[in-house]
Amino acid sequence: MVRPMRAVQVFLAATALVLIGAVEAAASARQLAAQAGRGRPTLSGEGAALTLAGLALSVAVYLVLGRAVGRSGGPERAAVAEGVASGILAGAVGGSLRALAVSDYLGEQVARFGLPAELTFASLAVFVAGAIVASAIGGGALTWLGFRLSSRSPRPPP
Numbered sequence: 001m002v003r004p005m006r007a008v009q010v011f012l013a014a015t016a017l018v019l020i021g022a023v024e025a026a027a028s029a030r031q032l033a034a035q036a037g038r039g040r041p042t043l044s045g046e047g048a049a050l051t052l053a054g055l056a057l058s059v060a061v062y063l064v065l066g067r068a069v070g071r072s073g074g075p076e077r078a079a080v081a082e083g084v085a086s087g088i089l090a091g092a093v094g095g096s097l098r099a100l101a102v103s104d105y106l107g108e109q110v111a112r113f114g115l116p117a118e119l120t121f122a123s124l125a126v127f128v129a130g131a132i133v134a135s136a137i138g139g140g141a142l143t144w145l146g147f148r149l150s151s152r153s154p155r156p157p158p
Contacts, residue, residue, distance in 0.1 A: 066146020083143025
């Protein structure tokens with residue numbers, strides 16, 4: 001049975017992760033839409049900085065979640081479970097939002113090479129599945145790390 005507070009923590013962490021991903025996806029979609037001729041995407045310092053910032057914020061969310069479990073006296077197993085659950089939820093919702101953000105661009109590229117339109121859908125489905133798996137694995141590992149780095153009990157106020 002999942003405790004209500006833990007469910008709230010999972011929901012809040014997943015929401016934060018989805019928001020971080022949505023900001024990244026929106027920026028990527030704008031960059032793709034602004035490309036002349038909608039050709040091959042270029043790597044830019046701005047895009048790399050945005051990706052690095054998003055990664056750092058996502059890692060921080062998972063570490064804070066693990067710390068919250070540890071500080072509340074929860075077991076190590078709960079930290080991993082909450083990280084995995086947050087990752088699955090964030091991967092499913094965030095991956096779907098990212099797939100939606102780039103679907104037009106991907107559809108144009110697939111059509112440009114004369115490939116069947118079903119390839120676009122299949123590629124996006126694989127992308128979302130990959131987002132779920134990667135987020136679940138990363139979430140479990142980083143939340144466990146946050147748990148291990150946390151103090152087991154809150155410090156008394158001075």
